[in-house]
Amino acid sequence: MPTGSRALALLALLFGVPAARADASELSRQQPSPKAIPPSSGADPVVADLDRLDDPLRLEQQLRRLLTVAVADLRVTVPNGQARLGDFSVGSNETLAGNLLVLSGSADLFGKVTGNVVTLDGDIIMHEGAVVSGSALSIGGRIRELGGIVQGEQRALGAPPAAETAPAGALRLALTNAAGLLGVLLTLGLIGIGFVLFARPNLETISDTVGHSVFRSFLTGLLAQVLVIPTFGMLLAGLVLSVVGILLVPFVVLVVPLLFVAALVGGFLGVAHAMGETHLRRRMAAGVMVGSANSYRYLGLGLLGIGAVWLAWIAFGWVPVAGSLMFGAAFLATWLLATIGFGACLLSAAGIKPTFAGRYMPPEALTDEYLWATPQFGVTAMKRPEGSGPSRQ
Amino acid sequence: MTRHRERSDAISRLLRDLRSLAMTGVALTLLASPLAAQTIRDYEYSRPLRGEEQLRAIVEFGAGRLALRAGAGDHLYSLILRYDADRFRPIGSYNAAGAEVRLGVEGTGSGGIRVDSRRALPQTAVVELPTSVALSLDIRLGATESTLELGGLRISEFDLKTGASRTSVTFGSKNRESCRTASVTSGAGEITVMNAGNSGCRSWRFDGGVGAVTIDLGGAWPADARLSLNMALGGVTLQTPRDLGLKVRVGGFLAGFESSGFSKENGVYTSANYAAAARHIEVTVTSALGGVKVEWK
Numbered sequence: 001m002p003t004g005s006r007a008l009a010l011l012a013l014l015f016g017v018p019a020a021r022a023d024a025s026e027l028s029r030q031q032p033s034p035k036a037i038p039p040s041s042g043a044d045p046v047v048a049d050l051d052r053l054d055d056p057l058r059l060e061q062q063l064r065r066l067l068t069v070a071v072a073d074l075r076v077t078v079p080n081g082q083a084r085l086g087d088f089s090v091g092s093n094e095t096l097a098g099n100l101l102v103l104s105g106s107a108d109l110f111g112k113v114t115g116n117v118v119t120l121d122g123d124i125i126m127h128e129g130a131v132v133s134g135s136a137l138s139i140g141g142r143i144r145e146l147g148g149i150v151q152g153e154q155r156a157l158g159a160p161p162a163a164e165t166a167p168a169g170a171l172r173l174a175l176t177n178a179a180g181l182l183g184v185l186l187t188l189g190l191i192g193i194g195f196v197l198f199a200r201p202n203l204e205t206i207s208d209t210v211g212h213s214v215f216r217s218f219l220t221g222l223l224a225q226v227l228v229i230p231t232f233g234m235l236l237a238g239l240v241l242s243v244v245g246i247l248l249v250p251f252v253v254l255v256v257p258l259l260f261v262a263a264l265v266g267g268f269l270g271v272a273h274a275m276g277e278t279h280l281r282r283r284m285a286a287g288v289m290v291g292s293a294n295s296y297r298y299l300g301l302g303l304l305g306i307g308a309v310w311l312a313w314i315a316f317g318w319v320p321v322a323g324s325l326m327f328g329a330a331f332l333a334t335w336l337l338a339t340i341g342f343g344a345c346l347l348s349a350a351g352i353k354p355t356f357a358g359r360y361m362p363p364e365a366l367t368d369e370y371l372w373a374t375p376q377f378g379v380t381a382m383k384r385p386e387g388s389g390p391s392r393q
Numbered sequence: 394m395t396r397h398r399e400r401s402d403a404i405s406r407l408l409r410d411l412r413s414l415a416m417t418g419v420a421l422t423l424l425a426s427p428l429a430a431q432t433i434r435d436y437e438y439s440r441p442l443r444g445e446e447q448l449r450a451i452v453e454f455g456a457g458r459l460a461l462r463a464g465a466g467d468h469l470y471s472l473i474l475r476y477d478a479d480r481f482r483p484i485g486s487y488n489a490a491g492a493e494v495r496l497g498v499e500g501t502g503s504g505g506i507r508v509d510s511r512r513a514l515p516q517t518a519v520v521e522l523p524t525s526v527a528l529s530l531d532i533r534l535g536a537t538e539s540t541l542e543l544g545g546l547r548i549s550e551f552d553l554k555t556g557a558s559r560t561s562v563t564f565g566s567k568n569r570e571s572c573r574t575a576s577v578t579s580g581a582g583e584i585t586v587m588n589a590g591n592s593g594c595r596s597w598r599f600d601g602g603v604g605a606v607t608i609d610l611g612g613a614w615p616a617d618a619r620l621s622l623n624m625a626l627g628g629v630t631l632q633t634p635r636d637l638g639l640k641v642r643v644g645g646f647l648a649g650f651e652s653s654g655f656s657k658e659n660g661v662y663t664s665a666n667y668a669a670a671a672r673h674i675e676v677t678v679t680s681a682l683g684g685v686k687v688e689w690k
Contacts, residue, residue, distance in 0.1 A: 054486045151441070155485065158435030
């Protein structure tokens with residue numbers, strides 16, 4: 001499958017599936033034909049207790065679960081009362097004893113109900129002369145007072161927000177997280193452009209240190225993370241104890257964290273640069289035409305690669321357990337890269353010293369073939385030996 | 394020259410790509426915003442008045458805007474709430490035996506890392522209480538902006554605890570109930586009490602943290618009263634009518650008191666009009682680093 005088609009298929013999967021599930025959810029809210037709901041029987045009956053209405057959210061969850069089954073299979077027992085599906089009316093000369101539950105419909109009351117009245121996705125309409133001796137709760141609707149009386153409490157919980165349903169919530173979460181990742185990548189990209197424009201040799205040295213001394217950089221970064229806070233504390237304590245140094249404390253408090261952040265960001269960009277460069281050189285070595293290879297491109301590719309680590313979490317972060325695992329994996333990978341970059345930044349003294357950048361080579365390694373394929377800064381180009389090439393004569 | 398052109402081409406290509414990414418980001422953000430606003434949910438809760446004579450009302454509101462006032466008179470209590478369904482759940486329960494109602498919202502405890510901004514969520518609550526029932530008010534506020542219009546209510550006790558909030562308490566008319574005590578605990582917020590005299594409370598206690606407290610001592614004081622101010626770092630301003638006599642005792646570490654217009658004797662500051670004043674307020678200030686200022690009006 002071509003790359004474009006694969007991308008389209010992925011998009012269809014991401015956005016199509018939630019949309020289809022949303023349609024299914026809407027179906028469950030359609031107005032059904034009015035009918036009585038038979039009581040639940042068996043060893044584990046489904047019971048909707050309407051005697052206490054203190055926790056409408058819990059009751060709503062319970063009632064919405066009931067509606068996930070087919071209408072023909074719908075069963076619920078209302079202690080001291082009855083349940084109805086669809087719109088239901090109590091006539092002006094009627095008295096309904098006990099509690100009344102109306103699912104997916106409104107309760108039009110002209111007569112008397114001696115218990116509590118609860119509707120799900122419907123209104124409670126209190127017409128002239130209607131009396132509810134207990135309390136009234138409308139979930140996903142409202143209580144319309146047209147002259148009737150509710151002697152107990154009145155509660156109306158508005159319709160649940162669309163974002164509450166799982167598919168829409170997942171879509172929102174994915175979009176929000178994608179926007180967040182994009183923002184972070186854009187910010188790092190802009191900082192990276194600044195680095196390349198004004199400090200390219202330093203960035204390249206950090207990048208080479210990452211490429212040549214990965215494990216050493218990681219260990220250095222790890223050790224530095226452990227020691228950074230104690231060192232900072234000792235520095236402050238030393239300044240305070242020296243009395244004269246107290247004046248420097250505000251400066252140190254401001255500057256040291258800034259240096260730490262700069263080293264972290266610079267190191268991270270160095271890692272991105274190294275990743276992009278490695279990837280591009282491999283493609284070039286494979287004979288692929290890649291256009292110009294420069295630091296901007298290395299950085300962009302590297303940042304996209306790091307961003308790709310988070311894609312799985314963005315797409316499926318809403319899945320319970322798996323989403324958390326994906327987040328943990330992406331976080332761990334990013335931390336590893338950041339630690340390597342931080343260590344490389346320290347090892348290379350912010351890209352000034354190329355000691356661990358692998359640029360010093362033994363003289364015997366500097367063969368004609370090597371120098372021809374790899375331009376070296378600071379190494380004088382060798383002259384072709386006399387008589388080894390074709391004569392111009 | 395060629396190298397310079399290559400670099401320019403590379404930069405322009407990169408900027409083109411970044412522009413596309415930025416436009417995609419804006420589109421995603423715009424798509425995400427309206428969805429985020431849909432987590433607000435409505436809740437209404439009320440109970441008709443059935444001859445009750447007293448009520449203890451506990452109002453808890455963690456974040457948002459709260460308005461508390463006297464209702465039309467046919468309800469024992471009424472709550473109209475718009476709340477963030479992702480983070481809060483409504484509170485509404487009545488204990489008939491104890492004549493006690495709890496109203497407001499409480500956190501669901503679902504915190505976690507949020508990437509999107511939640512500042513714009515307009516969580517609001519309007520609480521209405523009856524004018525015919527003796528009320529014991531217990532109000533606990535978090536990060537809120539609250540307006541408590543207590544004029545017309547019959548208040549027997551008043552207890553207000555605020556966090557990082559901006560709260561305005563107004564006694565617009567005289568309290569018809571005998572008020573035993575009033576207590577205000579303020580964290581890092583700003584609190585203003587207007588016409589405290591109308592509350593009829595003979596004993597007021599303020600415990601302040603680092604916020605600013607303004608107390609308007611206007612209104613109809615039914616008798617002499619005591620005011621106890623325990624402040625940590627915050628400042629207190631007492632806006633005092635000229636017909637009210639003040640006696641101020643200041644204690645505490647580095648507590649400040651602007652004593653112009655007062656005479657000092659045995660560590661007690663007494664206002665010049667104290668002997669002639671119809672009503673007297675004894676103010677005791679305990680403060681660490683706070684200051685007390687009296688503004689005559």
